[in-house]
Amino acid sequence: QVQLQESGPGRVKPSETLSLTCxxxxxxxxxxxxxxxxxxxxKGLEWIGYVSYTGSTNYNPSLKSRVTMSVDxxxxxxxxxxxxxxxxDTAVYYCARVVLVRNRFDPWGQGTLVTVSS
Amino acid sequence: xxxxxxxxxxxxxSVGDRVTIxxxxxxxxxxxxxxxxxxxGKAPKLLIFAASSLQSGSPSRFSGSGSGTDFTLTIRxxxxxxxxxxxxxxxxxxxxxxxxxxxxEVK
Numbered sequence: 001q002v003q004l005q006e007s008g009p010g011r012v013k014p015s016e017t018l019s020l021t022c023x024x025x026x027x028x029x030x031x032x033x034x035x036x037x038x039x040x041x042x043k044g045l046e047w048i049g050y051v052s053y054t055g056s057t058n059y060n061p062s063l064k065s066r067v068t069m070s071v072d073x074x075x076x077x078x079x080x081x082x083x084x085x086x087x088x089d090t091a092v093y094y095c096a097r098v099v100l101v102r103n104r105f106d107p108w109g110q111g112t113l114v115t116v117s118s
Numbered sequence: 119x120x121x122x123x124x125x126x127x128x129x130x131x132s133v134g135d136r137v138t139i140x141x142x143x144x145x146x147x148x149x150x151x152x153x154x155x156x157x158x159g160k161a162p163k164l165l166i167f168a169a170s171s172l173q174s175g176s177p178s179r180f181s182g183s184g185s186g187t188d189f190t191l192t193i194r195x196x197x198x199x200x201x202x203x204x205x206x207x208x209x210x211x212x213x214x215x216x217x218x219x220x221x222x223e224v225k
Contacts (some may be wrong), residue, residue, distance in 0.1 A: 018204070024168070035214075036128070044216055044218045044219050045162065045205055045207075045216040045219075046216070047213055047214040047216070058212055060178065060212075060213040061119075061213060062213070069170075076182075076198065094161055094162075096161075099167075101167075102150060102152065102167050102168045102209050103152075103165055103209035103214060104152045104167045104207075104209060105154075105162070105164060105207070106164040106173065107164075108161035108162055109161060110160070110161055111161050
């Protein structure tokens with residue numbers, strides 16, 4: 001059973017770069033697509049984008065200029081970088097597998113809270 | 119972008135009730151609609167995909183219907199573990215978008 005675990009700094013300063021890693025266990029990342037989704041405290045869900053096992057990407061246009069996603073198949077990891085962060089980027093960040101049949105997210109990692117604050 | 123609008127934003131219900139949540143898309147999305155359940159402090163969990171297909175492991179009291187722009191999630195015989203927030207998500211095209219959520223609370 002595939003499991004996902006996000007990791008990274010819990011606090012990032014404004015204007016700096018947010019960097020997170022999602023480690024996949026119980027399966028290989030080399031056959032699927034992987035997404036990042038975020039949720040500001042008390043608010044709804046926002047899709048950030050997805051990356052394939054080959055490294056091809058599709059980003060939300062609202063974040064596209066600041067986002068980079070990549071995969072490391074040797075480590076079974078997916079990474080997210082979001083630059084020039086502001087307080088509006090404070091959120092719980094989730095990674096999730098994208099099941100390409102109907103582009104559904106399953107399963108999800110437990111999420112990690114990132115606070116943008118000086 | 120396709121906008122997803124859920125109603126109501128919250129509702130109060132009792133154990134055993136039948137609960138209906140509505141999701142409307144800003145354009146036709148055929149049946150490219152998924153539903154998730156989220157409990158406080160936890161990640162969302164896939165309940166239903168393709169508007170009406172029950173995800174493996176999801177209880178049969180959950181059902182989905184709809185096509186085009188209007189969709190419904192129904193819970194028949196609400197259980198204590200069903201008090202949570204529910205989100206719809208369109209998978210018709212990118213950017214993939216979610217509804218604002220419906221919180222099901224104890225009456």
